[in-house]
Amino acid sequence: MSEMVRVLSTLAVKTAVQQLVEPYVSTIGCRIDADFAPTLALLERLRAGDAADLVILTREGLHELADEGKVIAASCVDLARSYVGLAVRAGAPHPDVADEAGLRDALLAARVAYSRIGASGILFASLIERMGIAAEINAKAVVIPSGLTAARLVSGEADLAVQQISELKQVDGIEVVGPIPFALQIPAIFSAGLMTASSRRQQAGDLLRHLASSEFADALRTAGLEP
Template sequence: MKMSLIVAAASLLGLTPAVAPMDGAHADELRVLAGGSLRSILTELAPQFEKASGHKLAIHFDTTPNLIKAATTGEPFDVGIVPIDVFYDQAAKTHFTPPVEFARVGYGVAVKAGAPKPDISTPQAFKKTLLEAKSITFLPASAAGSYILRLFERLGIEDEMRAKTIAQDQPTGIIPAVVNGEAELAVFVNNVLTAPGVDIVGPFPAKYQQELVFPAALAVDTKQKEAAKAFIDFIMSPAATVVVKAKGMTPGRS
């Protein structure tokens, strides 16, 4: 009882997301499928959840195509926190319960820290900056990358951008490519660009801006339903949203 009161009080004060203590119950290991862009957020929240609940998390971060494959043909999982594009795949969608919106994020451009910031304030300036850049980097094989590729087509510059793109296979490669001088610009979702070593130039112009949504849902066949629900409640809690905002994302809504 005392522990429950302490946890509840801490939650009200915004000190930590409230998770019911186990009181000696069996600890579950939860298998979580997660979008690679969520790595910095979930690696910060995961230890907090494990400490508060006693459950362990095994998080598999990956790109949208691989997450669809994992949901439909891979090993059993308990929770998915994935780009909404995963739910557009009808086969993958059947493996999830109805989701809640965990977070959303817009797109932006970043340069190496201290480098001059190009003008992307208008659609014309944005296009000019992309065409004049010697090299850009992003992750084409992802939900975010798919939107960026469609935008290049919309701008009529897909051939020029293809020639100067340094493609990454995981979001973790984007920032190092800019920091080490391999790429002049990083073009991706803002939470990935919110990182040491780079400066965010700004968001895409409003005409081209779009938000990528990350829903969270239980696996329909999870054997750890209560623990999985507790994890989703945890990442949706007021204290967890502080981390979400600090990482450059907008907390979602149920």
């Protein structure tokens, strides 16, 4: 089992990919070296020369690499739809965020943690600007460069965490309140594709077909994503 497929993946599908690794390795006989980070960070690394066999990014990020010739366009496949949600520390009251008015009240009453460069953080920053409450929120917000925002709930630094629901669920000691109202957000689509320069294209292609299978769809649902 000397072959190893290197995967660079967005954080949002980390749990699902990790669930896949052991059965994939035992079935296919090829190890997976997976590295997880926000899409924008991965795009910077790939453009700077970081190597991978298969990448999982936002659909937009993957298509950018395909346009640049770094990803094989014909290999690209959509894997999951993801919504941005809110979480609180375990045991804390759940605010009512079913509509825009409730969301506004909850955000203004809390110290909010969100990510600067993640897809969820970009959406959230735009959302609070549109709602006219960006100055009030950012005056007491915890804005992290990247990583899991719900960790700031556990540490006591924040009252509400904003991120993809699948990323919120990766942190113990928190509870997901629910999604930001659907009318206020556009779901992120996460897609996978083969790197043009991969020397393990056959093995990476086998993995990509597994990612598009019903088995992986079950793992996505468990992780809080929609296949």
